[in-house]
Structures are given as structure tokens and as C-alpha cells.
Amino acid sequence: MKILVCISNVPDTTTKITFTDNNTQFNTNGVQFILNPYDEIALARAIELTEGGKGTVTVINVGEVSTEPTIRKALAIGADDAVRINAKPHDAWFVAKQIASYIQQNSYDLVLTGRESIDYNGSKVAGMLGELLDIPSVSIIKKLDIEGDLAVVEREIEGGKEILSIQLPFVAGAAEGVAEPKIPNMRGIMSARTKPLAVVEPVEVSTNLTFSGFEIPAARGQVKLIPTDDSASLIGLLHTEARVI
Amino acid sequence: MAVLIYTENAGGKFKKSTFEAISYARAIADETGTTLTAISIGDVDPGELALPGKYGTDKVLHVCNGQLKNFINQAYASVIAEAAKKENADIVVLSNSFSGRGLAPRIAVKLDAGLADGVISLPEISGSQFRVKKTAFSGKAFAIFELTSAKKVISLSPNAYQVVEKHAEGKIEEFIPELKPTDFKALVKEVIQSADKVSLPDAEIVVSGGRGLKGPENWGMLEELASLLGAATACSKPVSDAGWRSHSEHVGQTGITVSPNLYIAVGISGAIQHLAGVSSSKVIVVINKDPEAPFFKVADYGIVGDAFEVVPKLIAAVKEYKASA
Structure with a gap:
């Protein structure tokens, strides 16, 4: 079984978000970039599913050369090889078109992404890939098992879950529950340096969206502290002042 | 058009x-x-x-x-x-x-x-x-x-x-x-709905608990408060990582992002990753023993106090409010 895991390079979760150039550029100064946490879950499951010679795991990233440390991290965790599409990832459509084009030339049995990237919080790439390749896509999965060419998948829904049976190949976005992220060991880190990392030039994509700028949410007013003894008065305030109950 | x-x-x-x-x-x-x-x-x-x-x-x-x-x-x-x-x-x-x-x-x-x-x-x-x-x-x-x-x-x-x-x-x-x-290559085999619970992403009120609650056995009072308010329950990442609550309740940057009218955080210090998931809530209430907890900086209302003392008082107050309404 051949599995492709799509990974993104995102600011670390502890990053304080600031912008430059009149709020049009994300300030990367001093920001540590990491493998998107949900992609780590997807990668961990892909490795589990192919363990013991049952298949291979390729990771693919659309990014400039600066994303290679993140790609090497994925190789250290246990991916067999990697592909970097040499382009700035403008938006989800651009990324999906690049990856779809690569998949059309190198077929895979399963394509995994994270449920969303923690920077723009989109969960668009999985669905777009599914449509471009005309195969099923599931946006947020909590569990994934494969038996032959059929997968059993748990999908998150509001207030519950859905169990699906899906024919391979398909695309799915992994969330917590699918697997525990794996920490690279020393052997993984050593071998990651020599594992193949192919660099592929991008295909041309016409854009349908342009980025205008960022805004920082307005700061909240001063917190109103209520004495512990008077805790009960909170309920009245929530009703009469905040009007939320 | x-x-x-x-x-x-x-x-x-x-x-x-x-x-x-x-x-x-x-x-x-x-x-x-x-x-x-x-x-x-x-x-x-x-x-x-x-x-x-x-x-x-x-x-x-x-x-x-x-x-x-x-x-x-x-x-x-x-x-x-x-x-x-x-x-x-x-x-x-x-x-x-x-x-x-x-x-x-x-x-x-x-x-x-x-x-x-x-x-x-x-x-x-x-x-x-x-x-x-x-x-x-x-x-x-x-x-x-x-x-x-x-x-x-x-x-x-x-x-x-x-x-x-x-x-x-x-x-x-x-x-x-x-x-x-x-x-039709992906077919639904089963739909499992927890009927009695308010769905977290849709909830107008969320009652959320953190490590300050000390253990899963102490969630009863949060569930009671949530049920009285018609709220969904949620938790912080350390809580779902410890297995006290299910991952589907984990609110934060790597969990669910919520934007309810009212978010009540009990015993959650307010790590930046957690705040990210709740910052678009309209009103935030923070209950924490530690007056230095970063969560107070983004809260609208705060009570510095022990959850085990404060939450029962709130439950009583909600019951009273509901009886008079």
C-alpha cells in the first residue's frame, strides 16, 4: 500500500502572532516553524498502517526551501521518502492543484492530510484533492482502519460520530484519535538525512482569491473580578449586564 | 443570478x-x-x-x-x-x-x-x-x-x-x-449520536474544565452546571491528553475552536493555545485559584477562588435564577 501524507509547515502553537507592513505580512521574526500537529497524527497513522513491509509512506509539502527542516522531521519520524513542490503555498486551491497534479503521475492508495492547518485553519485541501481526483474525501476523521481495499473510518459530526465504509483510494483529514504522534528516535534522525527528498517544480494555477490583509482582534476590556463570597452574583450579571443567559 | x-x-x-x-x-x-x-x-x-x-x-x-x-x-x-x-x-x-x-x-x-x-x-x-x-x-x-x-x-x-x-x-x-x-464509494454504516448532550461547536454556552479540577471524578459539578444552563461541556488539552475527557471536548488551537455567547472556564490557566480556541467567545468567565492565571487577562468576568467552592455556589444561583424566571 502506498500512502501519501500532505504536510504543512506552520508557526509553533505558542507563537505570539504579529504582523508587519501595515498588517499584510505575518511577522516570522523569531517564530519557530513546526510540522502541523494534525499532520503529525496523519503521518503516525500512515506509518502504523505500513509497518512490517506492508507499504510505503511518502510525505509531500508545497513550500520553499525553508520548509526542508520540517520535511526532514517527517522523514525522521518514519516517512520513507519526501517530495517538495518548490513554491510558496499561496492558498488551499494552489496547494491542492500542485498535490493533485503530483498524484496523477504517481498513484497512491490513500492520501492523508491533517484536519486543518493551525495557521489559516482551513480544511480545504482534502476536499479539493478528492474532487480533483474524483475520489471520496472525508474532512475530519477520528479513526482509520484498512482491510484490503476497504477502509472503516470514524467521522466527527456535531454531538456524535458516523462510521463510514470507504473504497480505496480516498483522501481524509486526520484529527486526534486517529493515532498518537510519534517522536523521532536517534536512528530516525540519522537516517532522515539520507532519505530521498525530491524537489518538483510547480504547475501553473489560476488564482480565484487574493489576500488583502490581517486584523488583530480588539482587546477585551478590563476583567470584572467578583469576590469569592459573592460568586452567586455572577449569574445576575450574566443575565442583566452581559445578557448571555 | x-x-x-x-x-x-x-x-x-x-x-x-x-x-x-x-x-x-x-x-x-x-x-x-x-x-x-x-x-x-x-x-x-x-x-x-x-x-x-x-x-x-x-x-x-x-x-x-x-x-x-x-x-x-x-x-x-x-x-x-x-x-x-x-x-x-x-x-x-x-x-x-x-x-x-x-x-x-x-x-x-x-x-x-x-x-x-x-x-x-x-x-x-x-x-x-x-x-x-x-x-x-x-x-x-x-x-x-x-x-x-x-x-x-x-x-x-x-x-x-x-x-x-x-x-x-x-x-x-x-x-x-x-x-x-x-x-457512492463512501457509505455511512452507522450514526452514533449522544442525544442528551449539547453539541460543542454549535453551543451558545460552554462550560469548560481544566487540570484545576484534579480528576475526571470531579466533572459532575461541571456537567450539572452545564445542564442547568443548556450548555455543552468542554476541556483543556491536558485534560483530554490525560484521558479524563474525550478528545472531542478538547477546545484550543489543536482541538475545537468555539465561539459561544458565554464561555465559562473552570480551573484552566489559559495557555496561549487554549486562548486561541476560545478568543472569539462573546463573554468569557474565568474561575481560577491563581490570581496570576493568564486567562484573567482575556476574561470579562473573573472569580479568584477554588472551583470546588465556587461552582456549587453558581449551581445554586442558577437554580434560584431559573426558579424566579
């Missing part, structure tokens, strides 16, 4: 987020001087189909087909795209629910449309400019985009837009889509 709204249902009933999306789509239709058509797929309870009209829907397309009884992402996307073409809709609106997140990208590709997902306010339209705003960096910022394509797909974040009643005809029409066998 028209606006098409996909009216998602759960267990035969349209959801609150669906009515929010209808009201939102109506406002866009008014702004662009066009009509609003809804499409409902699958079984809905009798009487439900009359509801979109109350919120400004001119026409309701009803798809009733045994093969489409359960949600099938690929097939539903095909049906919605087909309806959009038939209605000559240049804007398709959905709720950014779990299902909506699966549908929107597929519909956008089918229609060659730009996709704005998780949008939190009405688009700014001037001439051919069409600007949308969404949260980015898990609520740490907003990003503004311009959709430059002729066709547009917009998914609206739950709890971001007020439901507005506005009477329109809401004429119900049967819509018989063309079904492609290749769209």
Missing part, C-alpha cells in the same frame, strides 16, 4: 447554524439584489421545509431520494453543484459545520469558484470587489481575502451571525438530481 443556501439537517431537523446561514445568505441576496434558493437533501420532518421561508428563502429545493438519506460527501456536493448551475447561482452558502467543511471545497472545485471558509461576517461588496473576513491562527487574528472568481462558495462559522426572521414565499419544489455511481 441567485444565492443558493444548503440547509443542513440533523436527525430530520434543520440546525440552528442552518438558520444562521440562511439569514446570512438572505443578507447577501439583498445586498446583491437577487433571490435566495435553499436546497435540502435527505429526510426532513414534515413542516421543516416551511421554515426556510420564515428566514427569507424565496424557493426551497427538496431532494428526496433513498440513496441520499444519509450524508454522502461526494454525492451531496454533486447535487448542490447541480442545483447551483440550474438556479444560475453565483454564490453558494453553507454552514462551516463538520459536514460543511467536507462539502464546500468539493463544490468550489466543481463550480470553478473561489472558496472562503469559516467566514465570520458579511462580505464587503463594492462594485466587483467581494471581501470576506475569517479567523486565522486559530482566533489569534483575522484574515481578509478578496474572492476574484465569478462564482463564490462561502462557509459561515457557527455562532457568528444572528438569525433574522424575514418572511418570504419559500415555495417548495421537488428537485431530482442526476446521480453518479462513482459518487
Whole structure:
């Protein structure tokens, strides 16, 4: 079984978000970039599913050369090889078109992404890939098992879950529950340096969206502290002042 | 020209987020001087189909087909795209629910449309400019985009837009889509709903607990408070990582992002990753023993005190308030 895991390079979760150039550029100064946490879950499951010679795991990233440390991290965790599409990832459509084009030339049995990237919080790439390749896509999965060419998948829904049976190949976005992220060991880190990392030039994509700028949410007013003894008065305030109950 | 709204249902009933999306789509239709058509797929309870009209829907397309009884992402996307073409809709609106997140990208590709997902306010339209705003960096910022394509797909974040009643005809029409066998490769085997619980992403009030509660056995009081307030329960990452609560309750940057009217955090210190997931809540209440807890800096109301002392007092106060209301 051949599995492709799509990974993104995102600011670390502890990053304080600031912008430059009149709020049009994300300030990367001093920001540590990491493998998107949900992609780590997807990668961990892909490795589990192919363990013991049952298949291979390729990771693919659309990014400039600066994303290679993140790609090497994925190789250290246990991916067999990697592909970097040499382009700035403008938006989800651009990324999906690049990856779809690569998949059309190198077929895979399963394509995994994270449920969303923690920077723009989109969960668009999985669905777009599914449509471009005309195969099923599931946006947020909590569990994934494969038996032959059929997968059993748990999908998150509001207030519950859905169990699906899906024919391979398909695309799915992994969330917590699918697997525990794996920490690279020393052997993984050593071998990651020599594992193949192919660099592929991008295909041309016409854009349908342009980025205008960022805004920082307005700061909240001063917190109103209520004495512990008077805790009960909170309920009245929530009703009469905040009007939320 | 028209606006098409996909009216998602759960267990035969349209959801609150669906009515929010209808009201939102109506406002866009008014702004662009066009009509609003809804499409409902699958079984809905009798009487439900009359509801979109109350919120400004001119026409309701009803798809009733045994093969489409359960949600099938690929097939539903095909049906919605087909309806959009038939209605000559240049804007398709959905709720950014779990299902909506699966549908929107597929519909956008089918229609060659730009996709704005998780949008939190009405688009700014001037001439051919069409600007949308969404949260980015898990609520740490907003990003503004311009959709430059002729066709547009917009998914609206739950709890971001007020439901507005506005009477329109809401004429119900049967819509018989063309079904492609290749769209049925993913089939629903089972739907498991926890009926007694309020769904977290849709909840208007959320009661959330952190490590300060010391153990899973102490969640009873939070559940009681939540149930009295009609709230959903949630937790911080360390709590779900420790297995005290399920991952589906984990709110934060790597969990669920919520934007309820009221978020009550009990025994959560407020790590930056947690704050990211709750910062778009309208009102935040923080209860924590530690007056230095960073959560107080972003709270509207705070009580510095022991959760085991404060929460029972709140429960009593809510009971009293409800009895007098």
C-alpha cells in the first residue's frame, strides 16, 4: 500500500502572532516553524498502517526551501521518502492543484492530510484533492482502519460520530484519535538525512482569491473580578449586564 | 443570478447554524439584489421545509431520494453543484459545520469558484470587489481575502451571525438530481449520536474544565452546571491528553475552536493555545485559584477562588435564577 501524507509547515502553537507592513505580512521574526500537529497524527497513522513491509509512506509539502527542516522531521519520524513542490503555498486551491497534479503521475492508495492547518485553519485541501481526483474525501476523521481495499473510518459530526465504509483510494483529514504522534528516535534522525527528498517544480494555477490583509482582534476590556463570597452574583450579571443567559 | 443556501439537517431537523446561514445568505441576496434558493437533501420532518421561508428563502429545493438519506460527501456536493448551475447561482452558502467543511471545497472545485471558509461576517461588496473576513491562527487574528472568481462558495462559522426572521414565499419544489455511481464509494454504516448532550461547536454556552479540577471524578459539578444552563461541556488539552475527557471536548488551537455567547472556564490557566480556541467567545468567565492565571487577562468576568467552592455556589444561583424566571 502506498500512502501519501500532505504536510504543512506552520508557526509553533505558542507563537505570539504579529504582523508587519501595515498588517499584510505575518511577522516570522523569531517564530519557530513546526510540522502541523494534525499532520503529525496523519503521518503516525500512515506509518502504523505500513509497518512490517506492508507499504510505503511518502510525505509531500508545497513550500520553499525553508520548509526542508520540517520535511526532514517527517522523514525522521518514519516517512520513507519526501517530495517538495518548490513554491510558496499561496492558498488551499494552489496547494491542492500542485498535490493533485503530483498524484496523477504517481498513484497512491490513500492520501492523508491533517484536519486543518493551525495557521489559516482551513480544511480545504482534502476536499479539493478528492474532487480533483474524483475520489471520496472525508474532512475530519477520528479513526482509520484498512482491510484490503476497504477502509472503516470514524467521522466527527456535531454531538456524535458516523462510521463510514470507504473504497480505496480516498483522501481524509486526520484529527486526534486517529493515532498518537510519534517522536523521532536517534536512528530516525540519522537516517532522515539520507532519505530521498525530491524537489518538483510547480504547475501553473489560476488564482480565484487574493489576500488583502490581517486584523488583530480588539482587546477585551478590563476583567470584572467578583469576590469569592459573592460568586452567586455572577449569574445576575450574566443575565442583566452581559445578557448571555 | 441567485444565492443558493444548503440547509443542513440533523436527525430530520434543520440546525440552528442552518438558520444562521440562511439569514446570512438572505443578507447577501439583498445586498446583491437577487433571490435566495435553499436546497435540502435527505429526510426532513414534515413542516421543516416551511421554515426556510420564515428566514427569507424565496424557493426551497427538496431532494428526496433513498440513496441520499444519509450524508454522502461526494454525492451531496454533486447535487448542490447541480442545483447551483440550474438556479444560475453565483454564490453558494453553507454552514462551516463538520459536514460543511467536507462539502464546500468539493463544490468550489466543481463550480470553478473561489472558496472562503469559516467566514465570520458579511462580505464587503463594492462594485466587483467581494471581501470576506475569517479567523486565522486559530482566533489569534483575522484574515481578509478578496474572492476574484465569478462564482463564490462561502462557509459561515457557527455562532457568528444572528438569525433574522424575514418572511418570504419559500415555495417548495421537488428537485431530482442526476446521480453518479462513482459518487457512492463512501457509505455511512452507522450514526452514533449522544442525544442528551449539547453539541460543542454549535453551543451558545460552554462550560469548560481544566487540570484545576484534579480528576475526571470531579466533572459532575461541571456537567450539572452545564445542564442547568443548556450548555455543552468542554476541556483543556491536558485534560483530554490525560484521558479524563474525550478528545472531542478538547477546545484550543489543536482541538475545537468555539465561539459561544458565554464561555465559562473552570480551573484552566489559559495557555496561549487554549486562548486561541476560545478568543472569539462573546463573554468569557474565568474561575481560577491563581490570581496570576493568564486567562484573567482575556476574561470579562473573573472569580479568584477554588472551583470546588465556587461552582456549587453558581449551581445554586442558577437554580434560584431559573426558579424566579
